[in-house]
Amino acid sequence: MYARFPGNSRALGPPPSPLWPFDWSIGLAAFAVIGVAIRAIWFTPIEARQGPAQKIFYVHPPSAFVGMYVGFGLMALASGVYLWLHDDRADLLAESSGEVGLAFLTVALVTGPIWGKTVWGAWWTWDARLTSTLFLWFLVAGYLVLRGAIEDPELRARYSAVLALLSVPLILFIHLSVYFFRTLHPMPIVFKPSEPSLTPEMLTTFALAFLAMLILYIALVRARYRLALVRAHVEDGS
């Protein structure tokens, strides 16, 4: 067991250097993201019906998918592990993944309306997919606010882990909302049982964009986890 009590932060390992929280992975992420942006802008064909605005496709769905399914999924999984094992590293991982996932979901919620304006003629619509995604954003924002409001590390970890687990049904609801409700948001055009509805060039760019976002997520979580470790050591006075 790695439950952390005052003066017991040795269970978390040695404190990392607070001077520079990033490592080589952030360089790899920057290279991947910039490379994919160049490919998307200049070397991927323009979709004839939607025009150049369709290129938002290479940032909006990857950000939403990585933020919601990977970021919040890992947050919920790590929270479950914390409640089971009381391992503080799981709590810090949940915090890191939740915060990074929120940044990704913010990008999805900002770029989505820009795309929607060109395709639907409206920035926003209160349909099931968009509204429930906004609720998820507020739920995870509330999770981070809760963590900031509780000083006792054990209480903070336990309460926030329960809140993080509550995001799981909402994520499932968001995923299924385009099938259960009439919504302006389209159904998946890549992750579906039949063939993806894209040209090979577009599909390759999308796959690379997805991979680049995943690398960026991993790099940011690694940095954010180091920051959480430093804070844990500072709280314990070690």
Add this chain to the structure above:
Amino acid sequence: MIPDNAIYFEVAYAAAAIIYGAYAVSIWWRAARFRR
């Protein structure tokens, strides 16, 4: 005829770059605060 709406994806890409960049800077800034 292909619609002329490149400004929308340019704004979206710029917004994404600003959000991700600002978030990375916020991690660095919070880590630097612990140094002080």
